[in-house]
Amino acid sequence: MSTATLAQALNTALGDALREDPDVHVLGEDVGTLGGVFRITDGLAAEFGSQRCLDTPLAEAGILGTAVGMAMYGLRPVVEMQFDAFAYPAFEQLVSHVAKMRNRTAGKLPLPITIRVPYGGGIGGVEHHSDSSEAYYAHTPGLHVVTPATVADGYGLLRAAIASDDPVVFLEPKRLYWSKDEFTPAPVEPIGRAVVRRTGSSATLLTYGPSLPVCLEAAEAAKAEGWDLTVVDLRSLVPFDDETVCAAVRATGRAVVVHEASGFGGVGAEIAARVTERCFHHLAAPVLRVTGFDIPYPPPMLERHHLPGVDRILDAVALLQWEQ
Amino acid sequence: MSTATLAQALNTALGDALREDPDVHVLGEDVGTLGGVFRITDGLAAEFGSQRCLDTPLAEAGILGTAVGMAMYGLRPVVEMQFDAFAYPAFEQLVSHVAKMRNRTAGKLPLPITIRVPYGGGIGGVEHHSDSSEAYYAHTPGLHVVTPATVADGYGLLRAAIASDDPVVFLEPKRLYWSKDEFTPAPVEPIGRAVVRRTGSSATLLTYGPSLPVCLEAAEAAKAEGWDLTVVDLRSLVPFDDETVCAAVRATGRAVVVHEASGFGGVGAEIAARVTERCFHHLAAPVLRVTGFDIPYPPPMLERHHLPGVDRILDAVALLQWEQ
Amino acid sequence: MTLLDQPAGAPMGSVWPPDAHGPRRDPAPLLPDPEPLRVLGTQAADKLDAELLRELYRRLVLGRRYNQQATTLTKQGRLAVYPASTGQEACQIAAAMALRETDWLFPSYRDTLAVVSRGVRPVEALTLLRGNAHHGWDPKAHRVAPLSTPLATQAPHAVGLAHAARLRGDDVVALALVGDGGTSEGDFHEALNFAGVLNAPVVFLVQNNGYAISVPLAKQSAAPTLAHKAVGYGISGRLVDGNDAAAMHSVLTEAVEHARSGRGPVLVEAVTYRLEAHTNADDATRYRTPEEVAAWQARDPLAMLETHLREAGLIDDAEVAAAAEAAEELAGEMRAEFHAEPELDPLSLFTHVYAEPTPQLREQAALLAAELAAEADAR
Amino acid sequence: MTLLDQPAGAPMGSVWPPDAHGPRRDPAPLLPDPEPLRVLGTQAADKLDAELLRELYRRLVLGRRYNQQATTLTKQGRLAVYPASTGQEACQIAAAMALRETDWLFPSYRDTLAVVSRGVRPVEALTLLRGNAHHGWDPKAHRVAPLSTPLATQAPHAVGLAHAARLRGDDVVALALVGDGGTSEGDFHEALNFAGVLNAPVVFLVQNNGYAISVPLAKQSAAPTLAHKAVGYGISGRLVDGNDAAAMHSVLTEAVEHARSGRGPVLVEAVTYRLEAHTNADDATRYRTPEEVAAWQARDPLAMLETHLREAGLIDDAEVAAAAEAAEELAGEMRAEFHAEPELDPLSLFTHVYAEPTPQLREQAALLAAELAAEADAR
Ligand SMILES: Cc1ncc(C[n+]2csc(CCOP(=O)(O)OP(=O)(O)O)c2C)c(N)n1
Ligand SMILES: Cc1ncc(C[n+]2csc(CCOP(=O)(O)OP(=O)(O)O)c2C)c(N)n1
Numbered sequence A, B: 001m002s003t004a005t006l007a008q009a010l011n012t013a014l015g016d017a018l019r020e021d022p023d024v025h026v027l028g029e030d031v032g033t034l035g036g037v038f039r040i041t042d043g044l045a046a047e048f049g050s051q052r053c054l055d056t057p058l059a060e061a062g063i064l065g066t067a068v069g070m071a072m073y074g075l076r077p078v079v080e081m082q083f084d085a086f087a088y089p090a091f092e093q094l095v096s097h098v099a100k101m102r103n104r105t106a107g108k109l110p111l112p113i114t115i116r117v118p119y120g121g122g123i124g125g126v127e128h129h130s131d132s133s134e135a136y137y138a139h140t141p142g143l144h145v146v147t148p149a150t151v152a153d154g155y156g157l158l159r160a161a162i163a164s165d166d167p168v169v170f171l172e173p174k175r176l177y178w179s180k181d182e183f184t185p186a187p188v189e190p191i192g193r194a195v196v197r198r199t200g201s202s203a204t205l206l207t208y209g210p211s212l213p214v215c216l217e218a219a220e221a222a223k224a225e226g227w228d229l230t231v232v233d234l235r236s237l238v239p240f241d242d243e244t245v246c247a248a249v250r251a252t253g254r255a256v257v258v259h260e261a262s263g264f265g266g267v268g269a270e271i272a273a274r275v276t277e278r279c280f281h282h283l284a285a286p287v288l289r290v291t292g293f294d295i296p297y298p299p300p301m302l303e304r305h306h307l308p309g310v311d312r313i314l315d316a317v318a319l320l321q322w323e324q
Numbered sequence C, D: 001m002t003l004l005d006q007p008a009g010a011p012m013g014s015v016w017p018p019d020a021h022g023p024r025r026d027p028a029p030l031l032p033d034p035e036p037l038r039v040l041g042t043q044a045a046d047k048l049d050a051e052l053l054r055e056l057y058r059r060l061v062l063g064r065r066y067n068q069q070a071t072t073l074t075k076q077g078r079l080a081v082y083p084a085s086t087g088q089e090a091c092q093i094a095a096a097m098a099l100r101e102t103d104w105l106f107p108s109y110r111d112t113l114a115v116v117s118r119g120v121r122p123v124e125a126l127t128l129l130r131g132n133a134h135h136g137w138d139p140k141a142h143r144v145a146p147l148s149t150p151l152a153t154q155a156p157h158a159v160g161l162a163h164a165a166r167l168r169g170d171d172v173v174a175l176a177l178v179g180d181g182g183t184s185e186g187d188f189h190e191a192l193n194f195a196g197v198l199n200a201p202v203v204f205l206v207q208n209n210g211y212a213i214s215v216p217l218a219k220q221s222a223a224p225t226l227a228h229k230a231v232g233y234g235i236s237g238r239l240v241d242g243n244d245a246a247a248m249h250s251v252l253t254e255a256v257e258h259a260r261s262g263r264g265p266v267l268v269e270a271v272t273y274r275l276e277a278h279t280n281a282d283d284a285t286r287y288r289t290p291e292e293v294a295a296w297q298a299r300d301p302l303a304m305l306e307t308h309l310r311e312a313g314l315i316d317d318a319e320v321a322a323a324a325e326a327a328e329e330l331a332g333e334m335r336a337e338f339h340a341e342p343e344l345d346p347l348s349l350f351t352h353v354y355a356e357p358t359p360q361l362r363e364q365a366a367l368l369a370a371e372l373a374a375e376a377d378a379r
């Protein structure tokens, strides 16, 4: 048991995966000599060589397309996209090939590719460096979409993603890279389970990735208002853990979904819709959403107004029709 | 008043726009000499010249990026993407520039670009020729997203899209291209209003584009079961007409959302979520969704099992808790 | 005289510190010849192995018949759509013959003849176009990637596979087939650049058939030739007459061996022509003249080879008849296989989306299963 | 001897029917010289206008000071991040000077000096990097597009704008600035191809500074030079010493006039070097040696020009002092402007998403307005 940052846990996970499986290859822009702009691949090229941790030319479709070919030959590529918005050039390769190859070939050509995408805001990045793009991926059948919110999950989920025989879009909350916590490399469990981070009786917050700490903070603050909140960390958007989520919502009868991405057509809409479909008669109020606005991500000096904060979450909780 | 197919109405709209405004330029793959693979631009190059209706090289990012530059100089480009899945190479240009340019420049550089995308299935197309990609666009702030379901709207909405000073993703339901109806070029009204195609008292079907005829057929069939259904044609996904939609849902207290796209994270989730947020206490049952499955679009001989059909819609209506 | 026109003055010391600014490769050997390589009807033809020419002929005859039969199947509704390679058979066959058993082929939708020539059964090669499934054959067993519909997207796959094989120490060359239109896509550029940087054992064959559906090459590229794109990636560019089966076979075989030997990737432009419409759904009269088609009919790869073989006395009527007979056999097999209705299992739609269906997919499969059961009862 | 090595045999009739297979442009004039054009220290320098050289010098001094001051502002937290063009000032200044008032510039994030040299105030040119807004100046008033962060995505914009201007009959050239790394992106390829096909009046300046963040050119491209990419698009490729202000100015000015005259697009590769880290957030010692940096310090564009001017007796101490003074003035203005806190209006986030806010955005703006009001009361 030692303490590590999320960045270090991810780095450890990559190192362990490279060590245990010679088929694992890391590739991307600046992942080699530099160790990545966020240093997630720091030291890997030195330990495993510049081929196992490859500095590629600057072309995201080329990177992912090359990874597809490597996976077709039996390797397990781990691709780094440098920032969320810079994964968009690879969108066709992702949607038309990575997501569909197994299905198209009736299982003959699985593509065990992990696509690491630092995502979300809160780091004062200039435009195109703070997008929350999870909804694009979650709506694309054939992809698994996961996002860690804790140091331990950073390690566990990344190992699980790399071990998966399916393509996994692995969304790394940038602003949590430097968050510290106790951590020991845990045994890898399969992708797909949410976890209840806090159990309360008043209402349930459903969230993931960068918004988890905010929700936990909101739950603390809610005590003062007399609300005891449950907080569920989804961890995996696809597959979705209806079981855990619905149990947590039924237990309180009220729910708020929280994420950074713009609300319209966001993953929160899916969560609200499916929870309502499944828990309708347990609900005392509609499932509400606290999300980023339906605007392009703001410039650094204004981003705090866009990001779901404790107050905005509590305002939503207050609207859950307590009068009844 | 004469009869026309949706394809002809779209063709007429493009011709009228080119005639009325010298700044309107059509560009895309095969739009010139050939008149487009669906013949939507048939005859335009002959009438307006090969520059006003330009056959471009085969590169979607290049097409859209070139259109951005043309719009920056004051033209009104109308881009044709040959098929839904072949718009993906332009995703970065669309999300990072087309959707954001006006906002980024505080209104100094608006981009009045119309992006025509034939979308959806039901035409026996091979893979990558039947995607329903509306959710990707609807979740991208800065884009308007509209889709006609009738011959008249084909003309009216396309004229409105071209007249709009904002970028509009104009989704054309392929399988309705050959559907015929009476039609006279109508005066152009702004984008953003849904329309009630049929008023009933039992439950409300919320749909758009290729699924409208299916819903109207389902409404007819529902009579036999004793259900009188309202059918709302959204027409515009962004902006969304909460007013019309919520009024229609409140009036019946029950609603089913229908679309071809995969359900998970689809536009139907947003509709179900926002309708529930706004109409919760008017709802006798959760808003249900009838959508394509969460699978890659099937091969031609199996697509009928994927597409929402009358029976599947009626099965959903039957689940709207009539017992109460 | 302007500075641009005049040669650079004697530089005081190079501005090329080796470290950062990288290789100063000599462009000369990377540039293609001005004219496409032609062998038939030249002295070079005499050097060719007669049995090889006869083999090319037999395959061309088969290939032509394959294209005819597939087109007929579309008319009978047995194929949803067929993009014929009629007129491009020399390219298709050379692509298959240039590869070893262990090499990989990355075809596009138009390249099913190359796939068949590589040993895949027509009914499997044409599955995508038949419409019962997305794909037919076992890619790993045949070392043939699925037909790629999104243009040029298969090119980076070929680079990645070739790179991976070399990392494993395996002797594998990947051959990617792209059309002239496909060269305009960003993926083509990125693939060639990766290939050059990784020095991957990959060959890109561009079948320049003059059109991307209706768009002629003149509207597609202003390059001297498409093979001239190679130098921009530090790889070798080769230009060949795509209707000259002997030239195609020589150039492509050498390109593959060039890549195999570690001397780097090769971009081959084959100048050819699509004699049929883009697909059976296309109306080619909208964008090209009968005269143009006739000019290319006169350069039919099959006719050109047969003429050469007959003039050189390398083939007799018996062999011609035998080739035709083999072709009829192939056509017969195709008719038989396509007449049988394909087996369809709607529930298979959920089987291979993931290694394990998600809980959501299991729910959806159950829904469809119930519907199918109800349908069955209704009957 | 193999078929690939040997010249093509005498062809019986060309395989190039003109109609479909398009232009057979001569590649020779499109190919760059093997060595980057160098003027300073060559005979060609004597031909240069002394006043032009002094103007270049004054702007270089300003540019260098601008880079220093911007870097200082990052240390004081007045700029969120700054990608310095220190060492590339000759490229930046030439880019601005080569254009006429009516031409358009399409810069990347590293090109704010070019933007400032075009007449935009530093505080506006640096708005994106200051963080108070996404963009500062009026693009149409200055005919300078916003800084493009997604690499090479501005290249097709330049093509489209140049094409549109020509359609309108206006005399406008568009100059797109791209980095060596940016040339690997698909958008770069697609833009150059469109430019060649449309024969658009556009110039692409690639500032090859040897690195894409940490990735050296050798890992980025295997091309003989990046200028060799031009021939693949049928456009002219030019290679120039990016640290030689006189050469840069000559080559770029001629490239722009080449495009303006309708002779087609030009791709210019300027061989230069980024003397600072990628940005203030980058640690360049992780990927390059002090020796390498020192070697390029010795080729500092400012020092090279000043040496030439002094040796040629074209400048005296007074002029040097005057230039330094002007630079200090600029730096002072920058300090003053950046010390003032920028005005921020949170509700402006909703104003320009669309021409008219959607009903949804009006709801959301109201929510934020209520929060801000509550905040205000709380204070
Ligand atoms: C990314 C993408 N854009 C558009 C299309 C639609 N499309 C299919 S074939 C074709 C023309 C291709 O021409 P070419 O590359 O020359 O190949 P050919 O058909 O001549 O063999 C087009 C535009 C596609 N399949 N993929
Ligand atoms: C599409 C895209 N991918 C990745 C990035 C992240 N990124 C920013 S700068 C940079 C390196 C660019 O190198 P180069 O083009 O040589 O320009 P330079 O920084 O050297 O001026 C990278 C990878 C980006 N901005 N856009």
Ligand SMILES: [Mg+2]
Residues within 6 Å of the ligand: C179, C180, C181, C207, C208, C209, C210, C211, C212, C213
């Ligand atoms: Mg072609």
Ligand SMILES: [Mg+2]
Residues within 6 Å of the ligand: D179, D180, D181, D207, D208, D209, D210, D211, D212, D213
């Ligand atoms: Mg660089």
